[in-house]
Amino acid sequence: xxxxxxxGAMLATTMLASTxxxxxxxxxxxxxxxxxxxxxxxxxxxxxxxxxxxxxLNFTPSAPAEYNAVLNSKLDAGSAGxxxxxxxxxxxxxxxxxxxxxxxxxxxxxxxxSAVAKSGWSTDDASVQYCVPMASVIHGFIYNxxxxxxxxxxxxxxxxxxxxxxxxxxxxxxxxxxxxGTNDQWEAATxxxxxxxxxxxxxxxxxxxxxxxxxxxxxxxxxxxYRQLAKWxxxxxxxxxxxxxxxxxxxxxxxxxxxxxxxxxxxxxxxxLADFEMGAFYPPVQNAGDTCYISDHxxxxxxxxxxxxxxxxxxxxxxxxxxxxxxxxxxxxxxGFFPLSSAxxxxxxxxxxxxxxxxxxxxSTIRSTYQVLSRGTPNLENDTWNASVAVIKGEETPEDAGxxxxxxxxxxxxxxx
Amino acid sequence: MSDPxxxxxxRWHIIVFLAPAVLVYTAVMIYPLFNTLRLSLFSxxxxxxxxxxxxxxxxxxxxxxxxxxxWNALANNFWxxxxxxxxxxxxxxALAAILSHPKLRFASFYRSAIFIPTILSFVIVGxxxxxxxxxxxxxxxxxLDAVGLKxxxxxxxxxxxxxxxxxxxxxxxxxxxxxxxLIYAALLSIPDEILEAAEVEGITGFSAFWKIKLxxxxxxxxxxxxxxxxxxFNAFDLIYAAQGAxxxxxxxxxxxxxxxxxxxxxxxxxxxxxxxxSTIASVMxxxxxxxxxxxxxxxxxxxxxxxx
Numbered sequence: 001x002x003x004x005x006x007x008g009a010m011l012a013t014t015m016l017a018s019t020x021x022x023x024x025x026x027x028x029x030x031x032x033x034x035x036x037x038x039x040x041x042x043x044x045x046x047x048x049x050x051x052x053x054x055x056x057l058n059f060t061p062s063a064p065a066e067y068n069a070v071l072n073s074k075l076d077a078g079s080a081g082x083x084x085x086x087x088x089x090x091x092x093x094x095x096x097x098x099x100x101x102x103x104x105x106x107x108x109x110x111x112x113x114s115a116v117a118k119s120g121w122s123t124d125d126a127s128v129q130y131c132v133p134m135a136s137v138i139h140g141f142i143y144n145x146x147x148x149x150x151x152x153x154x155x156x157x158x159x160x161x162x163x164x165x166x167x168x169x170x171x172x173x174x175x176x177x178x179x180x181g182t183n184d185q186w187e188a189a190t191x192x193x194x195x196x197x198x199x200x201x202x203x204x205x206x207x208x209x210x211x212x213x214x215x216x217x218x219x220x221x222x223x224x225x226y227r228q229l230a231k232w233x234x235x236x237x238x239x240x241x242x243x244x245x246x247x248x249x250x251x252x253x254x255x256x257x258x259x260x261x262x263x264x265x266x267x268x269x270x271x272x273l274a275d276f277e278m279g280a281f282y283p284p285v286q287n288a289g290d291t292c293y294i295s296d297h298x299x300x301x302x303x304x305x306x307x308x309x310x311x312x313x314x315x316x317x318x319x320x321x322x323x324x325x326x327x328x329x330x331x332x333x334x335x336g337f338f339p340l341s342s343a344x345x346x347x348x349x350x351x352x353x354x355x356x357x358x359x360x361x362x363x364s365t366i367r368s369t370y371q372v373l374s375r376g377t378p379n380l381e382n383d384t385w386n387a388s389v390a391v392i393k394g395e396e397t398p399e400d401a402g403x404x405x406x407x408x409x410x411x412x413x414x415x416x417x
Numbered sequence: 418m419s420d421p422x423x424x425x426x427x428r429w430h431i432i433v434f435l436a437p438a439v440l441v442y443t444a445v446m447i448y449p450l451f452n453t454l455r456l457s458l459f460s461x462x463x464x465x466x467x468x469x470x471x472x473x474x475x476x477x478x479x480x481x482x483x484x485x486x487x488w489n490a491l492a493n494n495f496w497x498x499x500x501x502x503x504x505x506x507x508x509x510x511a512l513a514a515i516l517s518h519p520k521l522r523f524a525s526f527y528r529s530a531i532f533i534p535t536i537l538s539f540v541i542v543g544x545x546x547x548x549x550x551x552x553x554x555x556x557x558x559x560x561l562d563a564v565g566l567k568x569x570x571x572x573x574x575x576x577x578x579x580x581x582x583x584x585x586x587x588x589x590x591x592x593x594x595x596x597x598x599l600i601y602a603a604l605l606s607i608p609d610e611i612l613e614a615a616e617v618e619g620i621t622g623f624s625a626f627w628k629i630k631l632x633x634x635x636x637x638x639x640x641x642x643x644x645x646x647x648x649x650f651n652a653f654d655l656i657y658a659a660q661g662a663x664x665x666x667x668x669x670x671x672x673x674x675x676x677x678x679x680x681x682x683x684x685x686x687x688x689x690x691x692x693x694x695s696t697i698a699s700v701m702x703x704x705x706x707x708x709x710x711x712x713x714x715x716x717x718x719x720x721x722x723x724x725x
Contacts, residue, residue: 090688098464183575185665186685239552241575241666247553374686378482381686386667395577395667411482 025313026056028081030074032067033300039333047329048320055313075100075305082308083317086131086301088120089370096123096130102306105129107315109322109341116204116364117340119371120298131301132321133340135330138264138355139195139295145277147175147258155281159228162284166235169258177235179257181243188388189381191261192232194367196283197225198293203365211372213415217406218399226391226398233392241393249273263297264355267336271349280354282362296364298340331356376412383408450702456695473696487697489668490676491704493581497672498649500585501592506641508589509596510634514626516597517604528601532594539591543658546587550574574659577669584670588655592648596641603637604630636720643712650705653678673701 029040040059048057060081062070068091074080075095084101086092095101104110105128110118113133121131148154148165151172156162169177182188201207201221209215215222237243237251252260253273260266270278285292302321304314320326324343331339335349338356347353374381383405390396396404410416460469477483512531516524534542550557552572561570573583607630615621615629653674656664662684664671679687681694 090686094688181575183665184661185663237553239558239572239575242550242552242572243575244547247551251553370686375688377687379685379687382663382684385663386665389665390667393666408482 024054024056025310026058027083027308027310027313027317028058028060029083029085029302030067030071030081031059031061031085032064032087033085034061034063036334037061039330043329043333044326047325048317052316052320055316057317071095078307080305082305082310082314084131084303084305085134086121086303088298088301089372090375092121092131092301092303093123096128100306101130102304102308102311103128103130104132104304104315104318107132107318107322109319112322112324112341112343114340114342114364116296116366117298119366121301121303124372131303132318133298134302134321135300135334135337136296136298136340137336138338138358139191139297140262140264140280140282140355140358141195142252142260142262142266142270142278142280142351144175144252144255144258144274145279147255147276148279150174151258155279156284157281158288159284159286163231166259170235176237176251176257178232178259178261179248179252180232180236180261181240181245181248182236182389182392183242183247184245185385185389187245187248187261188229188392189369189385190367191263192229192392193225193384193388194295194297194369195261195263196228197222197368198295198363198365199283199285199290200224201368202291203293203363207365207368207371210368211415213413213417216416217409218402223398223402226387226401229388229391230394230398233394236392264336264338264352267349267351267355268334271335271351278351280351282358292358292362293365294358294362295367296338296359297366297370299337373409373413378408378411380405380409453695453698454702456692457699460692461690473692474700477693477696477700483693486668486671486676487700490671490673493670494650494652494672496581497585497588497652498646500582501589501645501649502642504586505589505593506596506638506645509593509641510600510638512593512597513600513604514630516601528597531597534591535594537591539654540658542587542591543655546590547574547659550583575666577666580660580666581670584655584659587659588652591655595644599637599641600634603634607633636717639712639717639720643709646708646712647705650701650708673697673704677701 037059040057045057045059049055058081068087071080071084072095075098080100084095086095086101092101096103107129109132110129115126117133117136118129119126120133122129143155147169151168153165153168154161156165166177169175180187180191198206201210201215206215206221210217210222217223233240237257243251248257248260249266249269251257253270255274255276282292282294302318304311304318308314322341322343324341324345327339327341327343327345330337331345331352332348335347335352336355338352339345345356347356369381369384387396387401387405391398391401406416457473458468458470459466460473461467477487515521516528518524521527549555550573552558552570558567558570561567571579573579611633612625612629615625620628650673652672656670656672656675657678660670662675662679664675664679677694677697680690680697683689
């Protein structure tokens with residue numbers, strides 16, 4: 001009895017849904033951001049649907065670690081959604097080359113993005129664009145404002161000030177100067193090398209020169225960041241060699257460390273954990289008055305399934321993703337993931353405001369190893385992790401590290417041969 | 418009327434009873450094994466799979482980048498195995514000898530307590546030991562400090578010189594129960610008459626162990642060695658749980674299992690390469706096969722067995 005009622009109800013809803021579908025187009029969105037499910041359902045989707053009657057959105061995320069495999073098999077089987085969230089660089093480029101992602105170079109919304117923002121999702125020659133840039137993360141240093149006040153330290157602007165501040169914290173002894181470990185390796189490269197590096201290689205200028213083969217990893221601009229990293233070891237906590245990423249997060253949010261080299265993605269998590277006021281400063285420049293460069297790394301993009309039955313609706317949605325309305329909703333729901341569009345955005349979180357304000361002061365670039373250079377074997381990104389750790393521990397000199405990376409890169413990358 | 422002895426009947430029950438196991442084993446073990454071996458002979462060029470013969474093996478052993486990683490992983494794997502052979506198995510034998518002593522009290526309690534880590538998940542063991550040894554939250558520095566030996570403490574898992582040995586010892590801690598149980602069973606099966614006869618001859622205590630019991634349990638020790646060999650060369654979980662797929666610091670804990678995983682499934686920006694991954698898996702298979710054959714034909718066939 002109950003069963004037949006249930007089946008009846010299910011049939012009725014199916015029929016209702018199908019009549020609705022006859023008028024409306026439903027776009028299914030593939031994503032790995034299952035953390036963001038509520039934000040999409042409560043904020044982004046209602047905002048879009050209110051403005052575009054006739055198009056419904058269905059956000060169907062999968063687990064981050066499984067996303068690439070799940071998406072690939074869905075695309076091969078022809079059952080993937082209309083809208084596809086894009087990982088930056090090679091993973092999405094492979095999808096485009098296999099004919100799964102549509103060419104959206106001519107989309108009007110694309111005009112809102114800078115070349116750097118678009119670099120994560122364009123072909124190597126930048127002629128074809130296959131995903132709309134959605135969010136980036138900015139690198140820098142978060143610090144404990146209470147600790148800085150207590151010790152009378154100002155936000156360091158230059159490298160000399162930075163090390164003077166570290167010395168002062170170390171001398172005082174009540175805080176660990178800098179919370180970072182080398183156990184998980186990626187922090188040393190991502191929050192170390194690629195955080196401070198752009199100041200030396202002058203952001204995009206150096207990165208593009210490296211891609212073109214005009215600069216080498218043994219050049220001063222690429223070795224100098226390692227020289228700075230080599231000095232960091234003395235300011236990290238006892239036993240930093242076995243300190244993991246969650247260890248560092250905890251040390252900082254418990255107020256045991258003064259400075260935390262990091263990226264903006266920590267903001268929303270840290271806001272709930274730290275009971276002291278946090279501030280942020282961008283990587284200190286070599287000499288006062290130098291132009292500062294920040295790593296404003298493209299992280300999430302969004303594109304269109306080449307075989308979608310609803311290309312027009314999908315394009316409408318992608319155009320909306322490029323608008324400042326979407327950027328404002330997204331940035332405020334997820335402080336720390338910044339919209340990439342040049343459209344003006346109002347942020348409420350003070351720490352996030354601080355991070356995004358650097359876009360006005362400094363030149364933006366992306367992590368040096370992500371585009372093209374980590375395509376071959378040995379993998380430059382993995383090698384950079386390894387070299388950054390070895391340099392911090394003092395097991396390899398900065399010059400040797402540069403030499404080893406250059407040898408690895410030139411073994412397969414033609415412009416460097 | 419047919420004579421039941423004229424023609425051998427098909428014994429259907431044998432086929433029926435074997436079928437489920439054979440089918441499942443073929444589907445999840447034999448087919449994947451041969452498919453992996455087959456995959457190692459292919460490569461991907463411009464999105465299509467092409468047959469390349471032994472080219473992948475040539476790359477693995479001939480290319481400086483690949484071969485350096487491979488030999489590093491293999492050497493680490495041998496060190497991992499050596500520690501197990503030198504630490505785990507002697508301790509297991511000693512524990513079994515102590516446990517089989519008839520006058521020991523609470524023997525079954527000790528036996529269970531020592532065996533319990535074996536049934537724990539690698540992930541739990543990896544994380545628990547990472548926490549114990551952590552320089553920040555761990556109890557290892559505090560305990561050493563309490564006995565005045567703080568200077569001996571080092572962040573072992575983060576130091577290239579110690580990390581692999583530390584992880585080997587963690588693995589020994591986890592698995593010492595297995596040789597202990599096997600040897601314990603072998604010791605219990607030695608008839609009392611033999612030991613009593615030896616006692617009459619004046620062989621007791623330690624010399625009874627060395628001269629009577631040890632020769633009788635040698636076949637079990639042989640089996641344990643080969644089980645350790647196979648398990649160690651297939652190891653992956655503990656290293657992955659404790660140090661991640663990059664097997665840091667500086668690949669000092671990289672063993673064949675983690676090297677294969679990283680290559681096959683990719684890591685961070687490194688895209689997965691199923692063909693090179695299969696090549697490494699095939700080499701691992703060959704190493705284990707050679708090791709087991711050496712043991713079977715070289716050692717086990719010459720070992721003396723005693724019938725009671």
